[in-house]
Amino acid sequence: EVRLVQSGPEMRKPGESLRISCQGSGYSFSDYWIGWVRQKPGQGLEWMGLIYPSDSNSKYSPSFQGQVTMSADKSIFSVYLQWDSLKTSDTAIYFCAKPAGPTDGYYYGMDVWGQGTTVIVSS
Amino acid sequence: DIVMTQSPESLAVSLGERATINCKSSQSVLYSGSNKNYIAWYQQKPGQPPKLLIYWASTRESGVPDRFSGSGSGTDFTLTINNLQAEDVAVYYCQQYYSSSWLFGQGTKVEIK
Numbered sequence: 126e127v128r129l130v131q132s133g134p135e136m137r138k139p140g141e142s143l144r145i146s147c148q149g150s151g152y153s154f155s156d157y158w159i160g161w162v163r164q165k166p167g168q169g170l171e172w173m174g175l176i177y178p179s180d181s182n183s184k185y186s187p188s189f190q191g192q193v194t195m196s197a198d199k200s201i202f203s204v205y206l207q208w209d210s211l212k213t214s215d216t217a218i219y220f221c222a223k224p225a226g227p228t229d230g231y232y233y234g235m236d237v238w239g240q241g242t243t244v245i246v247s248s
Numbered sequence: 249d250i251v252m253t254q255s256p257e258s259l260a261v262s263l264g265e266r267a268t269i270n271c272k273s274s275q276s277v278l279y280s281g282s283n284k285n286y287i288a289w290y291q292q293k294p295g296q297p298p299k300l301l302i303y304w305a306s307t308r309e310s311g312v313p314d315r316f317s318g319s320g321s322g323t324d325f326t327l328t329i330n331n332l333q334a335e336d337v338a339v340y341y342c343q344q345y346y347s348s349s350w351l352f353g354q355g356t357k358v359e360i361k
Contacts, residue, residue, distance in 0.1 A: 160350065162298075169355040170290075170298065170341055186349040187249065220297050224345075225309075233304055234288030234345060238297035 127151040129159075129221050129239035136245045137211050144207040145242045147221030154202040155179040160235060161195060161206050162220040175224075176204055211246045218243050250274050250344050254353035260361040267329040269356045271342035276322045279346065286346035289318055289327045292355075293338045301340075302327065334360060 132146040147159060161173040174185040178197040185195070194207045206219060218241040225236035251274040261267045277286045285305035290298035300309045302318035305325055315330040329336055337360060342353040 162352075169339075170292075170343075170352040172343075172350050172352060174349075184348050186351075222297070225300065225303060229282075231282060231284070232345060233286075233307075234290075234300050234343065235298070235350075236300045236309065238299075241297055 127223070127237050129223060129237055131219075131221060131239040131242045134243040134245070136247070138248055139213055139246055140210050141246075142207070142209050143211055143244065144205050145219060145244065146203050146205050147239050148201070148203045149223070150202065152223075155199040158224050158232070159197075159204045160222050160224060161193075162222060162235075163189075163217045164220065164241075165217045170220075173206075173219075178202075178204055211244075213246050213248075215244060216246050249349045249351055250277060250347045252342055252344055252351055252353035254342055254356050256356060257354070258357040258359065260359045261329075261332045262361045263334065264331055265361075267332050267336070267358050269327040269329075269340050269342075269358075271320075271325045271327070271353050273323045273325075273344055273346075277344045277346040278322050285321050285325070286344055287318070287320070287325050288343045288345060289316075290341045290343065290352075291336075291338045292341065298341065329358070332358075332360070 158175045160175045163171040173189045176183045176195040178199045183195045197204045221239040222235035223237040224232040226232040287305040289302040292298040306318045339355045
């Protein structure tokens with residue numbers, strides 16, 4: 126079974142740093158992109174970017190470029206999302222997800238999702 | 249970036265009736281090389297991650313009931329839920345995966361009337 130398991134809920138103060146994780150199993154982890162999606166309380170889904178665990182090649186949404194850092198450690202089948210200085214506006218649930226495919230070289234949406242990591246930033 | 253605009257924001261439908269959700273992209277997501285529309289639809293229930301329902305605009309994911317269907321091409325797309333069931337109450341999102349940023353629509357909340 127293909128699974129993505131995320132780290133547990135976090136509470137931090139503004140200005141603090143944080144790294145959350147997403148660990149894959151049941152497939153060749155290094156060979157598939159992983160995406161990150163933000164969902165603020167009561168709001169919709171926001172695309173943050175993609176990372177390729179094999180070489181840590183990353184593609185950021187312009188809205189999140191410079192705000193977060195995606196990284197990977199393929200030796201332990203994990204990808205990470207990191208903040209150097211959190212803001213209260215970073216309060217959200219963060220999902221990792223695996224693109225479906227590729228089939229004939231094409232990816233087509235996100236078919237496997239982690240359970241989400243709740244991040245609360247409050248003074 | 250290709251921006252996705254969904255309508256309506258919410259709708260209430262009687263059990264057994266049809267729900268129709270629209271999604272418009274700011275530019276075409278039809279890739280001529282494959283003749284495929286790079287659109288996916290998701291269902292999200294409270295407290296759960298999203299679930300992939302439809303990809304390539306009209307292909308149902310394995311295990312998704314056939315009352316869910318997707319249609320459209322170019323810039324205009326529709327998710328239709330026929331014979332609405334109580335378990336279909338959720339928020340539905342479209343997503344384009346044509347450009348490097350796979351942006352989502354803002355979501356449509358489906359409720360029972």
